[in-house]
Amino acid sequence: MEPTAAQVACFEAGIKFGSLYHQFAGTPVSPDSADSLTAAMEEAIENQPYCEAVTVAVREDELREAIESAGADYTELTGRFLDVTMTVDYEGVVVETSMAMEDGYPLMQVETVRE
Amino acid sequence: MEPTAAQVACFEAGIKFGSLYHQFAGTPVSPDSADSLTAAMEEAIENQPYCEAVTVAVREDELREAIESAGADYTELTGRFLDVTMTVDYEGVVVETSMAMEDGYPLMQVETVRE
Amino acid sequence: MEPTAAQVACFEAGIKFGSLYHQFAGTPVSPDSADSLTAAMEEAIENQPYCEAVTVAVREDELREAIESAGADYTELTGRFLDVTMTVDYEGVVVETSMAMEDGYPLMQVETVRE
Amino acid sequence: MEPTAAQVACFEAGIKFGSLYHQFAGTPVSPDSADSLTAAMEEAIENQPYCEAVTVAVREDELREAIESAGADYTELTGRFLDVTMTVDYEGVVVETSMAMEDGYPLMQVETVRE
Numbered sequence: 001m002e003p004t005a006a007q008v009a010c011f012e013a014g015i016k017f018g019s020l021y022h023q024f025a026g027t028p029v030s031p032d033s034a035d036s037l038t039a040a041m042e043e044a045i046e047n048q049p050y051c052e053a054v055t056v057a058v059r060e061d062e063l064r065e066a067i068e069s070a071g072a073d074y075t076e077l078t079g080r081f082l083d084v085t086m087t088v089d090y091e092g093v094v095v096e097t098s099m100a101m102e103d104g105y106p107l108m109q110v111e112t113v114r115e
Numbered sequence: 116m117e118p119t120a121a122q123v124a125c126f127e128a129g130i131k132f133g134s135l136y137h138q139f140a141g142t143p144v145s146p147d148s149a150d151s152l153t154a155a156m157e158e159a160i161e162n163q164p165y166c167e168a169v170t171v172a173v174r175e176d177e178l179r180e181a182i183e184s185a186g187a188d189y190t191e192l193t194g195r196f197l198d199v200t201m202t203v204d205y206e207g208v209v210v211e212t213s214m215a216m217e218d219g220y221p222l223m224q225v226e227t228v229r230e
Numbered sequence: 231m232e233p234t235a236a237q238v239a240c241f242e243a244g245i246k247f248g249s250l251y252h253q254f255a256g257t258p259v260s261p262d263s264a265d266s267l268t269a270a271m272e273e274a275i276e277n278q279p280y281c282e283a284v285t286v287a288v289r290e291d292e293l294r295e296a297i298e299s300a301g302a303d304y305t306e307l308t309g310r311f312l313d314v315t316m317t318v319d320y321e322g323v324v325v326e327t328s329m330a331m332e333d334g335y336p337l338m339q340v341e342t343v344r345e
Numbered sequence: 346m347e348p349t350a351a352q353v354a355c356f357e358a359g360i361k362f363g364s365l366y367h368q369f370a371g372t373p374v375s376p377d378s379a380d381s382l383t384a385a386m387e388e389a390i391e392n393q394p395y396c397e398a399v400t401v402a403v404r405e406d407e408l409r410e411a412i413e414s415a416g417a418d419y420t421e422l423t424g425r426f427l428d429v430t431m432t433v434d435y436e437g438v439v440v441e442t443s444m445a446m447e448d449g450y451p452l453m454q455v456e457t458v459r460e
Binding site for chain 2: 251252255256300301302306308333334335
């Protein structure tokens, strides 16, 4: 069957998450550069169609700990340092999604679908 | 409301498309290296959860033309050189998706949702 | 023969250019989001060892033109929209490098090496 | 001063390393998909100018261990799973380079410069 508007809205939300993650994973990041990176991630993904709002926060404690335990000045961005929320609006269907760590993996989830 | 299984299946399919595109866009590619790149793209994304099958084809004519018109030996991978299909199976809901050029843009689409 | 300090300095400069380009190529970008992206690119790469300074500018006219001619709201970042300069200091050898378009390709160059 | 051919050769080698690393870091990888990924990495980077040869090997033991200890089926490609060698020839100057783990970091190095 052809997809419903709500299903397409969820597909669009998934595209944004995959884009955000795989575009920016691996970027050199430190506590000092975290703010410019999260701002860029938000604004870059908000360019994409149907994307109403993106918030990206870096878990600074986790980031500092990873950098210190490696005896380094920076590390590479990966899901364990990120909390993300995203709102997609496709033909009036509003999808709220999030990414956060669960059992050591960055879990991307649909929170709510409002038709 | 909480998402249905079919909506989550579409979200998962979207994640794979965003991942595939933004992980590999920008890769140096030529007609000679296209086959190894498409094989890697397929197998990489098939690792992701609920991803049953991925096929990636490079539009070789379009690729050759872009390289020749630039007087180059290779170019960077972008959506205009790609045809992609993908099958996601999430809790028995099977979603068929595709990416192909439409009006100069790589359009990612849900083709069918089978519950 | 083992490399000289000046040769290693040039190698390190090259690493930063390849990193900057392939990390961020493909990012969705519009005139409104260009500033946050260039700030993030600069600060991300400045984290890397021996990297003293990075400046990234987006060619806004070129960007607007590409977006308008495609009838779109944004496009994907690629070298044709970028001017980059970078200073690397490795063991007192200072290397100045740049990236700019030449004959339709983003040419990365060592400008000067000061020992 | 303007760079020597040997310095430019080292700069070119650095570009390839930064490209390889930041293009492919974050790719979903498992023992089963490692071979297609390394083949694609080699052929993609060999497209770049002056690049004579690239070999990429995945440290399978390290990869299996990381996947098992996370209770997962795959992980994301990062430097700790990679051994890379690369030969660049720029105007007759041959540069041999490598990447391997040292003190927990993927160290990129110029091995030899032959003029």
